[in-house]
Amino acid sequence: MNWEEIGTYFAAICLFVGAFFALVGSFGLLKLNDSMTRLHAPTKVGTMGIGMLLLASMVYSFVQGQGSFHELLIMAFLFVTAPISANFISKVNIHRRSCDAPPVVPDSEEWSTLVQREEDQVAQPADH
Amino acid sequence: MTRAFNWLFPHPFLTLLMAVVWILLQNQFSWGMAVFGVILGVIIPRLTARWWPDRPAGFRVGRMIGYVLLVLWDIIIANIEVAWIILTRRNKNLRPAWIVIPLDLRDPEAITVLAGTITLTPGTVSADMSNTGRHLLVHALDAPDPDAVRDEIKTRYEARLKEIFV
Numbered sequence: 185m186n187w188e189e190i191g192t193y194f195a196a197i198c199l200f201v202g203a204f205f206a207l208v209g210s211f212g213l214l215k216l217n218d219s220m221t222r223l224h225a226p227t228k229v230g231t232m233g234i235g236m237l238l239l240a241s242m243v244y245s246f247v248q249g250q251g252s253f254h255e256l257l258i259m260a261f262l263f264v265t266a267p268i269s270a271n272f273i274s275k276v277n278i279h280r281r282s283c284d285a286p287p288v289v290p291d292s293e294e295w296s297t298l299v300q301r302e303e304d305q306v307a308q309p310a311d312h
Numbered sequence: 313m314t315r316a317f318n319w320l321f322p323h324p325f326l327t328l329l330m331a332v333v334w335i336l337l338q339n340q341f342s343w344g345m346a347v348f349g350v351i352l353g354v355i356i357p358r359l360t361a362r363w364w365p366d367r368p369a370g371f372r373v374g375r376m377i378g379y380v381l382l383v384l385w386d387i388i389i390a391n392i393e394v395a396w397i398i399l400t401r402r403n404k405n406l407r408p409a410w411i412v413i414p415l416d417l418r419d420p421e422a423i424t425v426l427a428g429t430i431t432l433t434p435g436t437v438s439a440d441m442s443n444t445g446r447h448l449l450v451h452a453l454d455a456p457d458p459d460a461v462r463d464e465i466k467t468r469y470e471a472r473l474k475e476i477f478v
Contacts, residue, residue, distance in 0.1 A: 208398055231432055267428040271437075286440065290412070290447070293442040295442055295443070296442065
């Protein structure tokens with residue numbers, strides 16, 4: 185068994201593992217029934233699923249003799265941006281009250297998503 | 313000499329990072345492109361320096377690499393755990409929970425890294441912050457003992473981040 189074969193098999197295993205986690209993530213999105221728990225499924229696809237597929241792509245490019253490091257950049261940018269979208273979705277959930285109310289913050293603070301600002305008060309129509 | 317260095321490299325780590333990203337974007341190493349990447353890495357932080365007056369003073373790159381490896385390992389372990397929960401557990405047996413984490417970190421950059429870490433490890437998503445920035449709201453997919461999750465995040469991630477951003 186030479187290095188080319190080992191690399192090819194390794195890439196195949198990575199593809200399999202990545203596809204498995206992407207499948208479980210999509211299945212979780214269908215199966216879970218609460219808006220906040222449903223958010224946990226895509227974060228898994230974003231990390232393990234895509235990560236393993238990209239690793240397979242990188243290993244195979246080296247097996248083919250034209251090494252590529254683009255996948256490292258895709259992984260880095262994905263890992264940096266994925267939490268932002270998850271954070272936005274959970275903020276929307278809190279706003280729409282489509283999940284259990286978050287617990288009260290200690291020390292008379294408030295969750296920044298739920299803070300009533302003065303602009304919001306003014307924006308309400310005065311007489312109804 | 314130090315002042316000249318600080319003027320030219322207001323953010324030495326960003327300079328290095330931009331040069332490396334530029335070389336990786338080319339996908340084929342050549343010295344000309346490497347030099348151009350270093351030039352970009354000097355010019356861009358210099359031009360944008362006035363937009364981060366309060367950047368953290370100290371940043372330990374070596375410990376950050378160790379932290380990234382630890383988080384990657386945790387992502388793999390947590391993925392397997394969450395996949396197992398999704399495939400085998402019924403919805404009504406799940407115990408989702410909100411977890412409030414009191415923060416010791418004060419740097420916005422450090423808190424951002426902590427919140428990103430929490431979201432990337434499957435099973436927990438960071439949802440919100442308190443208006444003074446002293447508490448972080450985290451949602452856990454299955455937490456029979458929310459206090460244990462809170463303590464784990466504090467000792468495993470936050471304590472390490474406190475040593476990275478000094």
